[in-house]
Amino acid sequence: MATQRPAYLATETGLFLAGRSVGAPGERGGDLVFNTAMSGYHEVLTDPSYAGQVxxxxxxxxxxxxxxxxxxESARAWPEAFVVREMAARHSNQRADSSLPDWLAKHGVVAIDGVDTRQITKHVREHGSVRCIVSTETSDPKELVARAAKxxxxxxxxxxSEVSTQEAYTWTDGYDASYPALEEAARGPRRRLVAYDFGIKRNxxxxxxxxxxxxTVVPAWTPAADVLALEPDGVFLSNGPGDPAAVTRSIDAVADLVGKRPIFGICLGHQILSIVLGAKTQKMPFGHHGSNHPVRDLATGRVEITAQNHSFAVDASALPSGVELTHVNLNDGTVEGVHHIGLGVSSVQYHPEAAPGPLDAAHLFRRFAERLG
Structure with missing residues (x-):
């Protein structure tokens, strides 16, 4: 283990747990969320969509x-802190470059193990979104609870805008292995695509x-005129963290692009596109974070098991005229996909690239490519 020092977790609602530090020393806090994936912790830790969260x-x-x-999934770690029941004392994998505790310490991630993650999960489910803090510096429960509330x-x-690239760049790497679900659409001429980076994942x-x-990947705040100057065949809106309604510069840019190019959005990109089309978003009680969420494609009736990571969702009760609901979450009925019948734009709340997670929804990339002709 990287260290044996004690660590503590506290929430604004009064939960206090003592454990062991298995990452960097320090004190960090944010929204407390739980992820139900059984593997893929490295992809989770490097997903920019987890910025601002524990x-x-x-x-x-x-x-x-x-x-x-x-x-x-990116060049750095993004969660404010990391919480596990038990950190493995040894790792075994011929591909591994380091242990997880060493990686957490190297990347400055405050992490704790030896706490009851079932209790934490139940606490979040019962209380909804709560702020929390993880600390190796203070052991006083009252003080930490008070700090969590701030x-x-x-x-x-x-x-x-905080996690986005600062400058435009091109991305040319595909997958090393065969990926039949995607390759069928790649047999024709290649298409030019501008991808907005709201926290985009490498996969x-x-x-x-x-x-x-x-x-071509562009910063989150790139004006529509700059995107159109690149003469793309289509525009992609990426995943990302935070409150979609607060990403006002991006909302304005996408509003100027709708109807001018085909658009496909994922996660935060789905929420931003929905706002542009006239929908509203709201914070969920505890969000969807994991790789086992069932979603029904309303066009085919097919149920896909999906990877998800979001704390906000489109309000299903107020979809505007012209916006068609295309996918729905079978656990709680939340909006998982929309399409505007006349504007050639669509989006999904979940992650068809599924890293980590199942590949059921990879065909959505192919569907978007086929829309572009």
Whole structure:
């Protein structure tokens, strides 16, 4: 283990737990969320959509296969802190570059194990979205609970602009292995695509390239005129963290693009596109974070098991005229996909690139490519 020092977790609602530090020393806080995936912790930790949040893994043993840098979804760690029941004492994986505790310490992630993650999960489910703090510096329960109550929540924060690239760049890497679900659409001429980076994951970019797109990634605040100057065949809106209603510059840019190019959005991109079309978004009680969420495609009737990571959702009770509901979550009925009948734009709340997670929805990249002709 990287360290044996004690660590503590406290929520604004009064939960206090003592455990052991298995990452960097310090004190960090944010919205407390739980992720139900059984593997893929490295992808979770490097997903920019987790900015501003403290991530609890519900699977009891984490770190058993170490960290392989080639699996990273970005160049750094994004959660404010990381919470697990038990950190593996040893890792075993021929691909691993380091142990998870060493990686957490290297990337400055405050992390705690030896706490009851079932209790934490039940607490979030009962109390809804709560702020929390993880500390190796203070052990006083009252003080930590008070500090947790002062942590900045994700409500009203434009976190997408904080995690976005600062300059445009091209992405050319696809997948090394065969990916039949995507390759069928790549047999024709390649299509030019501009991808807005609200916190984009590398496997989304790989999926787009593998589907036949030449991808230019632009910052979250890029004006529509600059995007159109690149003469793209289509526009992609990426995943990302925070409150979609707060990403006002991006909303304005997308509003100027609707009707001018085909658009496909994922996660935060889905929420931003929905706002542009006249819908509203709201914060969920405890969000969807994991790789086992059932979603029904209303056009085909097919149920897909999906990967998800979001704390906000489109309000299903007030979809505007012209916006068709295309996908629905079978657990709670939330909006999982929309399409505007006349404007050639569509989006889904979940992650068809599924890293980590199932590949049931990979065909959505192909569907978007086929829309572009």
């Amino acid at each position: 991530v609890t893994m519900t699977y009891p043993l984490i770190g058993n296969y170490g960290v392989a840098e080639e699996d990273a 942590v900045a929540a994700t409500d009203g924060r434009d976190l997408a 989304i970019l790989r999926s787009l390239v593998h589907t036949g797109f030449d991808v």
